[in-house]
Amino acid sequence: MIIDSHSHLNFQAFNQDREEVIKKCLKKDLLTINVGSNYLTSCQAVKMARKGVYASVGLHPIHVEKEEFKFKKFKELALNDYVVAVGETGFDFLRNKNVKKQKEVFFQHLKLAEELNLPLIIHCRKAHDELLEILPDKVFGVVHCFTGSLSQAKKYLEKGLFLGFTGIIFKLNLDRVIKEIPLERMLVETDCPYLGDKERNDPFFVEKVIERIDEIKRSSEVGKVTFQNAKKLFSI
Ligand SMILES: [Zn+2]
DSSP states (O other): OEEEEEEOTTSGGGTTTHHHHHHHHHHTTEEEEEEOSSHHHHHHHHHTOBTTEEEEEOOOGGGTTTSOOOHHHHHHHHTSTTEEEEEEEEEETTTOOOHHHHHHHHHHHHHHHHHHTOOEEEEEESOHHHHHHHSOSSOOEEEOSOOSOHHHHHHHHHTTOEEEEOGGGGTSOOHHHHHHSOGGGEEEOOOTTSSOTTSOOOGGGHHHHHHHHHHHHTOSOHHHHHHHHHHHHHTO
């Protein structure tokens, strides 16, 4: 069993063949967590959720100005049995400069996650130091698609967070971070349909991410251990 801990099979890019892709994943013992980026895609993630196809609900930092975070509505969604996390939420200073609004919405997610005892899926682009500054001492969750420095990685680990790695490790050199941090705190993911250059990325690509991390860490257990990590973090 392996798990793509951050995918978006709930997005439009999969409208034509969503069920096919899900069936193929399950047949390969590849589980997915499909992450909502606004209320609509969060609903879609919940609608398609089942055993092995889990959901997370949240409002992505790039959408916080277009859409209000309706706490009660997201809470209702999050009460579904197959919702295993809250997010994605966080900071994206590359695409949204409104720090105040992103902060406000992030704390709402944190509150929801704490109320429901669910882990947080955190998105962070060009804002690691700012995020580290406002995070509580202990946070239950994952910083997904990690691309920061080793010292930032260590600070997240100190707070109890996991770090998720995508196919971006083929584009940016994150070898040192990957080598230094314990496998027990890592997750693997695709963030599909994104990060696929021209072609659509899909959950099967997580096998390539696992292979590459195995190489960097001189291990053969990345698939197995990241699955156990996800099982623990998301209580699945
Ligand atoms: Zn995502």
